[in-house]
């Protein structure tokens with residue numbers, strides 16, 4: 001088990017992408033800047049996807065320009081991550097000077113076809129090219145395995161299937177592989193099984209393992225702590241717990257960063273993030289979005305005060 005866990009802050013991308021409120025470019029930049037100042041060092045800032053499909057992310061280039069022009073925040077050393085789904089997205093991300101690339105693979109054919117219009121195996125070939133392209137450009141690259149704990153179309157996803165995908169991805173040589181519970185179906189037992197299977201596959205490889213949980217069924221934080229206990233050193237989370245699940249329209253979003261920070265801090269696990277500052281950002285975000293956010297800590301306050 002790691003004594004230190006790194007957080008990848010995903011509110012500006014995964015969170016906002018599913019939020020009913022569309023923030024201005026300036027507000028997105030402020031969210032990311034506030035997150036960086038609170039001590040969050042890896043921030044999924046933008047995605048380079050088709051703006052017709054995802055209008056919330058249409059200003060990715062402008063967001064990156066503003067972030068890179070802010071020398072004071074830049075000097076804190078945040079790493080701004082750009083999500084890409086194909087070669088064209090990779091080219092745009094490189095041009096926009098992101099610090100890291102995150103590509104996306106899918107554990108099932110149905111999910112891959114629905115999201116990317118191709119089967120899971122073909123998508124893995126495409127991801128291999130993205131990883132190679134990022135490497136050539138000298139940019140760290142991670143790959144998220146979506147639907148690794150359940151599929152909105154196929155239901156249960158066998159552990160062996162996830163292990164196969166991780167094995168195939170490991171051959172392509174990313175810096176990190178993330179197992180994502182895209183629909184918030186997992187419970188800790190699933191996490192222990194799947195993280196264990198992935199770790200067995202990655203044994204000896206220089207590839208970090210990360211987990212991405214949604215709190216769709218209120219199991220997100222339990223899954224997060226199970227992942228840490230199973231040896232995962234990097235977790236995705238979203239300030240305020242914003243986000244959603246496209247397959248469950250009324251569902252809550254990613255696990256709340258500030259709630260996760262509290263859980264980890266009280267468990268003696270260091271994250272390097274200022275808990276009170278993260279709560280302040282969650283409260284600011286709630287006002288900015290104009291609706292309540294799901295996270296608890298920004299309402300209850302930190303204990304002890």
Ligand code: ZN
Nearest residue numbers: 014182212214
């Ligand atoms: Zn997600």
